[in-house]
Amino acid sequence: MKTAPSLALIINTFNQPDYLARVLAAVSHQASPPAEVLLADDGSGPETKEVFARWAAGQTLPAQHIWQPNKGFRRSRILNQAIAATLSDYVVFLDGDTLPHPQFVADHQALALYGAFVQGHRALVGQQAAAWFGRQSLAADRRRAWREGQLQGWKNAWRWPLPWLVYQKGLRGIRGCNLAIWRADLVRVNGYNEDFTGWGREDSELAVRLLNSGVRRRDLRGRALCYHLWHPPASRAQLTGNNLLLEQALKTAAQRCELGLNQYL
Numbered sequence: 102m103k104t105a106p107s108l109a110l111i112i113n114t115f116n117q118p119d120y121l122a123r124v125l126a127a128v129s130h131q132a133s134p135p136a137e138v139l140l141a142d143d144g145s146g147p148e149t150k151e152v153f154a155r156w157a158a159g160q161t162l163p164a165q166h167i168w169q170p171n172k173g174f175r176r177s178r179i180l181n182q183a184i185a186a187t188l189s190d191y192v193v194f195l196d197g198d199t200l201p202h203p204q205f206v207a208d209h210q211a212l213a214l215y216g217a218f219v220q221g222h223r224a225l226v227g228q229q230a231a232a233w234f235g236r237q238s239l240a241a242d243r244r245r246a247w248r249e250g251q252l253q254g255w256k257n258a259w260r261w262p263l264p265w266l267v268y269q270k271g272l273r274g275i276r277g278c279n280l281a282i283w284r285a286d287l288v289r290v291n292g293y294n295e296d297f298t299g300w301g302r303e304d305s306e307l308a309v310r311l312l313n314s315g316v317r318r319r320d321l322r323g324r325a326l327c328y329h330l331w332h333p334p335a336s337r338a339q340l341t342g343n344n345l346l347l348e349q350a351l352k353t354a355a356q357r358c359e360l361g362l363n364q365y366l
Contacts, residue, residue, distance in 0.1 A: 105210040109189035109284075110135040111278070113176060118148040119328050121197045123235040125156040133207035134195070137163040141183040144171025146204040163188075174335065177293035177303045180277075182291055185365035187284060195327065196278040199223060200235045202326035204260065209281045209325050212266060218264075218308075219284065220327075221279035221325040224258035227251035231331040243328070248311030252328075261323030269320045270312065278306040279327050286316050292362025294346065299339025302347045306358075309347070314356040 110128065114121050121140075128138060139158075140153050156163035167183045169175065185190060185192050195201060202208075212219055226234045230251035234242045246252040284325060290310040297303035312318060351357070 105133070106191040106213050107136040107189040107194060108191045108193060108210055109137045109139060109187040110193050110195060110206065111139045111141055111180065111183045111187070111342045112195050112197050113141045113143070113180060114145060114149060115143040116145045116149065117198050117332070118145070121149060121285070122156070123330075124195070124197055124200055125153070127203075128157070128201045129160070130203050131201070131206045132145060132203050133210060134162055134206075135206050136189045137165070137187065139164075139183040140166045140187055140197075141149070141240075142166060142168040142177045143174065143176055143179045144169055148341040174299045174339075176277075177295045177297045181292045181295065181362045182365050184284065184287055184362055187301050190284055192279065192284050192287060193277070193281045194277050196329070198330045198332055200239065200328045200330070202239070202260070202328075205325050205327060208264075212264065212320065212321065212324065213281065213283075215283065216315070217319045218283070218311055219266075219281040219319045219325070220275060221281070221321045221327070222257045222274065223254065223279055223327045223329045224302060225253040226328050226330050227253070228331040234328065234330060239328075241298050256322060257326060258328070260326060264321055264324040266324075269318050272305045272308055274320065275305045275308045278329065279325060280304065281325075282311070286311060286314070288362060289357075290314055291357045291359075294350075294358035295360040296346055296358070297343050299333040299343060300337060301340045302343040306347045309350045310355050310357060313354050314316045339347050
């Protein structure tokens with residue numbers, strides 16, 4: 102019988118304490134809880150710290166708040182610090198504005214496979230529903246959001262009788278929300294590339310290095326569901342430079358970045 106890996110849930114956040122409180126409440130209702138929860142906080146204010154501290158005080162599982170000063174969008178850096186702090190074999194990344202389905206952790210544990218990472222997907226909760234989605238019953242809120250036209254991506258919103266899980270080589274659909282990777286593979290490629298600052302492409306570049314190092318991508322539908330709450334888009338001011346970094350990794354068949362995880366190990 103397959104043994105489920107020890108699983109660390111890393112939640113990335115920046116100044117969304119109300120959304121984070123709802124995400125953490127959903128984590129508390131997991132059918133199979135994670136072995137540990139780490140909040141990767143890219144410089145939020147004290148309200149976020151208070152939300153996490155209140156939640157963590159009521160938990161029996163280890164919970165760490167990993168924080169860095171706000172010096173602009175430095176998601177890669179704070180995620181590397183959180184990865185370094187984990188004690189688990191398997192790491193699942195989730196955004197602090199994305200609510201996990203009650204079977205989210207159990208699904209990722211069941212589908213973990215050595216030599217592969219799993220890219221899950223998300224349903225999108227519209228602006229009006231984002232004000233209330235996840236405050237009560239997630240199942241009831243999901244039905245209401247669907248009726249009101251506030252839930253996009255129906256194929257990512259409900260669990261299927263059987264999961265759709267296929268190997269893919271491309272980068273389409275790669276995102277750091279709902280991404281599961283063995284910690285040993287993250288160490289091998291040196292984690293996130295901290296040359297990426299500002300929004301965009303850091304997850305794709307990580308996927309490039311994983312694929313180049315022989316780790317296969319498994320794309321998942323119908324399991325490990327999560328629900329992304331609407332928010333104004335982040336600034337794309339540094340996207341051009343980030344696109345160039347991604348192109349460089351593709352051109353050079355990079356397997357490891359220079360400025361990465363090893364700084365914290």
